[in-house]
Each structure stands twice: as C-alpha cells, then as structure tokens.
Amino acid sequence: MTTTQTTPGGHFDIGGDLRVARMGFGAMRLAISGLDGPPNDRDTGLKVVRGAVELGVDHIDTAAFYYVQDGPAANEMIRAALAPYPDGLVIATKVGPYRGPDERxxxxxxxxxxxxxxVERNLRELGRDHLDLVYLRPGGMEEPTDAPIGERFAVLAALREEGIIRHLGVSHVSMAQFAEAREIAPVTAIQNRFDITQPEDTELLALCEREGIAYAPYFPLGGFGVPDDDRVNTIAARHGATPAQVLLAGLLALSPVMLAIPGTGSPAHLEENMAAAGIALTPDDLAVLSRRDDAPYPPEGPVVRGR
Incomplete structure (x- = not known):
C-alpha cells in the first residue's frame, strides 16, 4: 500500500471552531448493514464505535432515524459505547425525514x-445538553428539489440562538435551498450525495471551498455496496489497496473541505476505512477516477455488499 508519513487527510475546522480529523465515521450502518437486511449485532456495533474513536475518529455522523424496528439504534449505541464522551468528540446529526413507528x-x-x-429526541438519545452540528435534510428520501426550506431551517436557527445547537448544516439540498438557508443563519456544512467516480455536486463543492464550508458526502462508497468499477479496481491494484479505500482516499484528495464519513458495522471494515486516510493518490489517479465515459450511473454492474 502506498502511504504518506503523515495522514494526508489532516484536519478541518467546522465553523472555524470545531476541529475534526477529515476521516470520520458515519453511524447509518451500525443498526443495519444493507437496505433491507437483518439487524446488526448490538455488541459488535458497540465495538465498532469504540474502535472508531480509538483509531482517531473525532467526528461521528448520526441520526435518530438510524434504527431497526425491535433492534439496535445508532444513537443509543453511540451513547452506550462512548458516554461520558471524550473531549473534542464532535457528534453531528440530521433532522427532517419522518419515519413512522412501523416503517423501515x-x-x-x-x-x-x-x-x-x-432535536430534543437526539439530545435525549445521545445524552447531550447540546448538539455540535445539526443538518436539516428536506424532502424525505426522495430526489432533491428546489422546494423552500426557510420555515423549517428557521426553527433550527432559533435553537442555535438558544445554545442547543452549536452549528447548522443542510443535507440533500440544491444550490437554491442552500442559498435560502444561508439567508437565515450561517451554514457550516453540507451533506449531499457524492462519490469520487460520480462527482455530481461540483458546483456546491466549489462554493464550499471558496467559503470554507465543510462538505461531508453521504454514500461516499457509492451507496449500499462498493461499485465494481474498473477504474477503481485498477488504481486499487496499483496501490495495494481495496476499492473502498481508493474511493475514500479520492474524496480526501479531491478537496481540502471534504470530510469522509464512511459507515460500517464491521470492525474489519472500520480498520480498512481508517487506513484509507494514509493512501496518497496521484493527480493521474484522480483524473482516471473522475473520467465518466466508461462509468454508467447508477452502476450497471455488480456491487460488493455487506459493508
């Protein structure tokens, strides 16, 4: 594996005052690994969360709707594994999508x-008196739209003024929705869909770079499974790495504002993901990864499941 002596991912200051390592951890797959699979083992999930912090993670992304009916919930596992929380740990959460009690x-x-x-539900479940970063995710789970979000974002802005929320972000948004939110209160982070082989959101990413706003993409590994992509596989072989590691290293190399938050319920995949921060991709590697003439989207080929 090709590595650098110091982690190329480095750090980023969310909102100018929340310093985090650029390789973080997403909690979506703590409760369930696949879209409709069985619940994960809770004890293994606790091991993964503790292991993430031991490996240097200080930025965890979660949500109250990350749970399985009659099974584990991400927020509960984070609290059970880490409370009392170590100094410097940043926990980000999302609000907005509605999930009924019997819905998957x-x-x-x-x-x-x-x-x-x-927001108060997240506070209770995590055992916190404030939330470091809260994203508003509009539109449920459908494709992003330009529907107004101002009324809902203003609620979070008021909670920020009360001190319940430290920083605000937006997720799954268009440029127009992002601009609308910024008219109400400072936005310090965006969480849209983005992976290195399909850079769909380059305009917003470029704006984040100009403004010093964190960009923490969801589905950084392509979705519910790593795509079987010839470009990724070729570069992985060149570096003695896995395809998942190449996707993560590519994000960190692409932009200094990029925060990787890969999720997994597997201790082995956790270690693999964290090691990706030490892989130094070349400009030629990035050019190959971003070339789109041979990469249909969504991927037409098989994916590697179970991360």
Whole structure:
C-alpha cells in the first residue's frame, strides 16, 4: 500500500471552531448493514464505535432515524459505547425525514412545528445538553428539489440562538435551498450525495471551498455496496489497496473541505476505512477516477455488499 508519513487527510475546522480529523465515521450502518437486511449485532456495533474513536475518529455522523424496528439504534449505541464522551468528540446529526413507528425507512418529512421535538429526541438519545452540528435534510428520501426550506431551517436557527445547537448544516439540498438557508443563519456544512467516480455536486463543492464550508458526502462508497468499477479496481491494484479505500482516499484528495464519513458495522471494515486516510493518490489517479465515459450511473454492474 502506498502511504504518506503523515495522514494526508489532516484536519478541518467546522465553523472555524470545531476541529475534526477529515476521516470520520458515519453511524447509518451500525443498526443495519444493507437496505433491507437483518439487524446488526448490538455488541459488535458497540465495538465498532469504540474502535472508531480509538483509531482517531473525532467526528461521528448520526441520526435518530438510524434504527431497526425491535433492534439496535445508532444513537443509543453511540451513547452506550462512548458516554461520558471524550473531549473534542464532535457528534453531528440530521433532522427532517419522518419515519413512522412501523416503517423501515423514512417516508416523509417532519413539519417545522415538529423539528424542536426531533432535536430534543437526539439530545435525549445521545445524552447531550447540546448538539455540535445539526443538518436539516428536506424532502424525505426522495430526489432533491428546489422546494423552500426557510420555515423549517428557521426553527433550527432559533435553537442555535438558544445554545442547543452549536452549528447548522443542510443535507440533500440544491444550490437554491442552500442559498435560502444561508439567508437565515450561517451554514457550516453540507451533506449531499457524492462519490469520487460520480462527482455530481461540483458546483456546491466549489462554493464550499471558496467559503470554507465543510462538505461531508453521504454514500461516499457509492451507496449500499462498493461499485465494481474498473477504474477503481485498477488504481486499487496499483496501490495495494481495496476499492473502498481508493474511493475514500479520492474524496480526501479531491478537496481540502471534504470530510469522509464512511459507515460500517464491521470492525474489519472500520480498520480498512481508517487506513484509507494514509493512501496518497496521484493527480493521474484522480483524473482516471473522475473520467465518466466508461462509468454508467447508477452502476450497471455488480456491487460488493455487506459493508
């Protein structure tokens, strides 16, 4: 494996005052690894969360709707594994999608009147008196739209003024929605879909670079499984790395504002993901990864499941 002596990912200051390593951890797959698979083992999940912090993670991304009916919940596992929380640990969460008690996935969005209760739910489940970073994710789980988000984002802005929330972000948004949110309160982070082989959100990423705003993409490994992509596989072989490591290293190399938050319920994959921060991709590697003439999207080929 080709590595550098110091981690190329380095650090980023969210909002100018929350310093985090650029390789973080996403909690979505703590409760369930696949889209419709069985619940994960809770004890293994606790081991993964503790292991992430031991390996240097100080930025965990979670949400109250990351749970399995009659199974584990991400927020509960984070609290059980880490409380009392170590100094410097930043926990980000998302609010907005509505998930009914018997639903496996969110089916709508919480109205403005319900967002305070959802923030308070995250506080209770995590055992915190404030939340470091809260993203508003509009539109449920559908494709992003340009529907107004101002009324709902204003609720979070008011909670920020109360000191319940430290920093605000937006997720799954268009450029117009991002601009609308910034008219109400400072936005310090974006969480849109992005992976190195399909850079769909380059305009917003470029804006984040100009403004010093963190960009923490969801599905950094392509979705619920690593794509079987010839470009990725070739570069992985060149570096003695796995395809997942190449995707993560590519994100960190692409932009200084990029924060990687890969999720997994596997201790082995956790170690693999963290090691990706030490892989030094070349400009030629990045050029190959971003070339799109041979990469249909969504991927037409098989994916490697079970991360």
């Amino acid at each position: 996935h969110p089916s709508g969005e919480i109205p403005a009147s319900g967002l305070r209760a959802e």
